């Protein structure tokens with residue numbers, strides 16, 4: 478994660494325009510632009526490193542969506558659509574490990590809103606339209622990191638086909654009827670729009686896929702177009718309604734910018750095991766929450782906790798805070814809600830509730846917390862109420878970077 482941030486910071490300084498390859502579709506031909514059923518429509522698929530979680534995947538989506546949108550804005554590649562990779566067997570989705578079916582993006586997002594920003598289609602929209610029942614991907618490019626990203630002391634954008642040990646480590650989101658005709662491994666580093674150069678290696682390809690899409694970096698992190706894309710990532714309306722109902726009934730707020738509660742994202746599990754320099758102990762957490770309320774929120778008694786902690790650990794935190802006379806809230810889905818929303822939807826409901834809080838404290842370098850911070854920027858909270866983190870019990874505690882919204 479740290480390296481990624483160095484790289485992103487690097488990219489912010491780069492304004493060089495990519496010299497994109499010309500598309501084969503003439504902007505003046507209307508059918509090219511608007512008809513997804515058009516015979517000549519080409520599809521760009523991508524996949525992400527299997528162990529990566531939901532919220533990094535959202536960031537990878539934005540890289541592809543911004544790339545597509547910026548290319549189309551220049552009148553290029555108008556015959557291309559971006560295929561939304563289904564959500565499938567995510568590592569953190571504990572209650573679904575066994576029964577995991579690939580879930581379309583509409584389970585979690587408002588897909589029409591995504592479509593208002595970039596030309597995206599769900600995989601199941603294409604699969605049902607494939608007459609032969611099998612979807613053939615012409616070329617799967619498996620992206621790989623360079624062994625030394627700073628070769629010769631500099632980080633340069635580059636790519637190179639790599640013929641050694643080439644294989645695709647995914648399974649097309651559990652879809653047995655998706656097949657690859659050719660697999661090409663490519664060492665790649667740099668901005669995502671350079672993937673068009675790879676695509677041009679096989680100009681007659683109709684379906685192209687990039688595995689390990691997370692290796693390609695943002696073209697424009699933090700720009701207006703980045704934020705326009707981010708704003709279009711509205712959640713499924715049932716998730717929004719459930720979160721708003723919870724806020725109204727438990728946290729006494731009916732506005733967008735609530736004043737009645739503070740929220741904490743307490744990331745545990747793998748973070749507790751492998752990042753003890755970044756996360757506090759249970760008692761450290763309690764002290765920091767109590768301190769924040771005394772410093773900034775003297776009138777507030779309600780605290781909402783979002784967490785992936787095991788129930789026993791979470792209950793300890795809740796009881797200790799209650800002992801300090803706080804009213805503590807945690808969203809526990811009913812059995813029906815869990816079946817309906819799945820683990821992924823419940824995690825989003827927690828994020829929405831954190832997004833509306835008067836004050837938010839997140840977990841260092843958690844992409845789950847980052848997405849809440851972005852949401853709060855979009856809602857219009859003062860950034861001081863947003864970019865706060867839990868510190869380790871001892872040692873350095875770097876302030877969170879402030880990625881503020883651009884309208």
Ligand SMILES: Nc1nc2c(ncn2[C@@H]2O[C@H](COP(=O)(O)OP(=O)(O)O)[C@@H](O)[C@H]2O)c(=O)[nH]1
Nearest residue numbers: 530531532569783784785823824827843844845
């Ligand atoms: N319901 C809920 N789930 C969480 C919470 N924090 C983490 N998770 C789960 O754990 C996953 C964490 O992975 P990821 O999205 O990659 O975020 P990161 O690992 O914190 O950067 C989330 O996608 C959720 O499934 C939380 O506060 N509430």
Ligand SMILES: *[C@@H]1O[C@H](CO)[C@@H](O)[C@H](O)[C@H]1NC(C)=O
Nearest residue numbers: 513514515598602603605606
């Ligand atoms: C699939 O077919 C339906 C009905 O013909 C059409 O409305 C839809 O746009 C098609 N989707 C794609 C991605 O081609």
Ligand SMILES: *[C@@H]1O[C@H](CO)[C@@H](O)[C@H](O)[C@H]1NC(C)=O
Nearest residue numbers: 728729730731736737778779
């Ligand atoms: C709810 O909020 C209103 C102000 O918006 C306040 O007057 C009222 O006392 C609050 N109720 C509770 C139970 O906290």
Ligand SMILES: [Mg+2]
Nearest residue numbers: 529530533844
């Ligand atoms: Mg993760």
